[in-house]
Amino acid sequence: MIEFLCALHLAFWMNxxxxxxxxxxxxxxxYVEVAPVTTARLNQLLVQRGDVLKAGDLIAVQESSDAxxxxxxxxxxxxxxxAQLANLQLGKRPEEIAVxxxxxxxxxxxxxxxxxxxxxxxxxxxxxxxxxxxxxxQAITAQETAAANxxxxxxxxxxxxxxxxxxxxxxxxASVALARAQLENAKWLLSEREIYAPAEGLxxxxxxxxxxxxxxxxxxxxxxxxxxxxxxxxxxEALRSGLQLGQSVELDCSGCEPPTDVVITYLGQEVEYSPPxxxxxxxxxxxxxxxxxxxxxxxxxxxxxxxxxxLLKTAE
Numbered sequence: 236m237i238e239f240l241c242a243l244h245l246a247f248w249m250n251x252x253x254x255x256x257x258x259x260x261x262x263x264x265x266y267v268e269v270a271p272v273t274t275a276r277l278n279q280l281l282v283q284r285g286d287v288l289k290a291g292d293l294i295a296v297q298e299s300s301d302a303x304x305x306x307x308x309x310x311x312x313x314x315x316x317x318a319q320l321a322n323l324q325l326g327k328r329p330e331e332i333a334v335x336x337x338x339x340x341x342x343x344x345x346x347x348x349x350x351x352x353x354x355x356x357x358x359x360x361x362x363x364x365x366x367x368x369x370x371x372x373q374a375i376t377a378q379e380t381a382a383a384n385x386x387x388x389x390x391x392x393x394x395x396x397x398x399x400x401x402x403x404x405x406x407x408x409a410s411v412a413l414a415r416a417q418l419e420n421a422k423w424l425l426s427e428r429e430i431y432a433p434a435e436g437l438x439x440x441x442x443x444x445x446x447x448x449x450x451x452x453x454x455x456x457x458x459x460x461x462x463x464x465x466x467x468x469x470x471x472e473a474l475r476s477g478l479q480l481g482q483s484v485e486l487d488c489s490g491c492e493p494p495t496d497v498v499i500t501y502l503g504q505e506v507e508y509s510p511p512x513x514x515x516x517x518x519x520x521x522x523x524x525x526x527x528x529x530x531x532x533x534x535x536x537x538x539x540x541x542x543x544x545x546l547l548k549t550a551e
Contacts, residue, residue, distance in 0.1 A: 256474075256546060256547040257544060257546050257547075258468045258469065258470060258544070258545045258547075259468065259542060259543075259544060260466045260468030260469075260528075260543050260544075260545045261466070261467055261468075261540065261541065261542055261543065262464055262465070262466055262467075262538060262540060262541040262543060263465050263466075263467050263539060264439075264459050264463055264464055265459075265460070265463040265464070265465065266439065266457050266459055266463065267433065267457070267458045267459075267460055267463065268442065268454035268456075268457050268458075269294060269430060269432070269454055269455055269456050269458055270430075270449065270450065270451055270452070270453065270454035271295075271297055271427060271428070271430050271450060271451070271455070272424070272427045272451060273297070273424060273427065273428070273450065273451075274448060274449070274450030274451070274453070275297040275298045275299070275302075275428065275448070275449065276297065276298040276446065276447070276448055276449075277295055277298075277443050277444065277446065277447055277448070277449045277455065278296050278298050278445060279296040279445055280294075280295045280441070280444055280445050280455070281293055281294060281295060281296075282294050282295075282438050284438055284439065284440065284441050285437070285438060286437075286438045287435075287436075287437055287438075288432040288435065288436055288437075288438060288458070289432065289435050290433065290435050291431050291432060292431065292432040293430070293431055294432055294455060294456060295429075295443075295449070295455050295456075296428065296429050296430070297428040297429075297430070297449060298428070299425060299428040302421070302424050302425040302428055303425060305424065305425075306418070306421040306422060309414070309418040309420075309421040310421075312414045312417065312418075313411070313417075313418050315414075316407070316410045316411040316413075316414040317411055317414075319410070320407040320410070320411050323403055323404050324404060332392070335388065335391055336392060338388050339385070339388045339392055342381065342384050342385040342388045343385060345381045345385075346378070346381035346382055346384075346385050348381075349374070349377040349380070349381040349382075350378050350381075352374045352377065353374040353375055353377070353378045356374045357374075432458065433460075434458070434460045434461070434462075435461045436458045436459050436461055436463065437458070437459045438456050438457070438458060439457045439458065439459050441455075441456055442454050442455055442456055442457060443455045443456075459539070461534070462529075462531075462534070464529075464534045464535075464537045464539065465500070465527050465529045466484075466486065466497065466527065466528045466529070466537070466543055466545060467525065467526070467527050468526055468545045469523040469524065469526065470523060470524055470526055470547075471522070471523055472506060472522040472523065472524065474547075475502070475506075478499060478502055478526065478547070479499070480498075480499055480500065480502060481498050481500075482499045482547075482548065483496075483497065483498050483499075484497050484498070484499060484528050484545050484546060484547055485497070485545070485546040485548060486543045486544065486545060486546075487544040488536075488537070488541060488542070488543040488544070489542075491536040491537065491541075492536050493537070493543065494530035494536070494537070496530055496531050497528050497529065497530045497534075498528060498529065498531070499526060499527070499528045500527055500528060501525075501526065501527035502524065502526055503524040503526065505524075506522045506524060507523060507524070507525070508522060508523075
């Protein structure tokens with residue numbers, strides 16, 4: 236509808252050209268639809284149509300109970316992963332090591348006793364006293380068994396004091412890193428339930444109200460940023476090659492103070508026929524190019540749909 240109205244305005248204003256480098260253009264708005272990153276019910280809407288916002292102003296608040304639950308779960312997962320990593324790095328608990336050390340002391344006593352029994356029977360046999368071969372064999376076997384048992388318990392104690400294998404620790408460390416990243420993501424998602432203005436601008440439309448569902452494809456408001464205005468005009472094919480990006484143009488508008496720092500920011504690459512509704516009958520077959528110009532600072536006086544006169548200045 237705006238483009239159609241602009242076309243009608245242009246059809247009238249084309250008769251007001253003052254020279255070969257003067258053209259009638261119109262102001263277009265580049266609107267931003269501000270939407271949340273997740274889908275949720277809108278609890279609060281804090282702005283209304285016509286409000287002028289600053290960057291960072293709070294616009295709306297979404298329901299966040301599910302996001303808070305997700306944050307709590309992510310925190311618990313991180314604590315669990317950190318505890319598992321610490322357990323692998325420290326090895327057995329002191330209480331478990333104390334049990335193994337007690338078993339080691341008992342094994343030393345058993346070995347000493349078996350060595351005494353073996354020595355006593357060996358001496359009796361050497362003195363000519365009657366000692367059965369089976370008793371001597373049993374004493375030797377008991378001593379060897381006690382020695383082997385002592386070595387095994389000593390090895391168990393050394394292993395208990397070691398941390399887990401390197402690959403297990405790496406895996407646990409990766410789990411901690413993943414849990415920490417998930418926690419940061421959960422914090423970010425919770426913070427995004429509050430919707431803020433991305434830039435300074437004017438609220439032109441309210442698209443969602445409290446109680447309605449908003450989301451990435453269901454924006455809350457339409458915003459016209461302060462730097463979201465551009466002037467569009469059309470130039471004949473003969474003038475297109477002489478224009479340059481960054482070239483200054485002068486504007487004149489009725490009832491407003493036009494910006495003074497307007498430069499060309501876009502030059503159409505495809506030629507087109509001037510629409511009959513815009514141009515008079517004697518110019519309807521003229522080839523034209525679309526040109527867009529912007530102001531770097533003071534374009535707030537311009538309103539989308541407004542008709543302006545554009546005067547080309549010599550490129551520097």
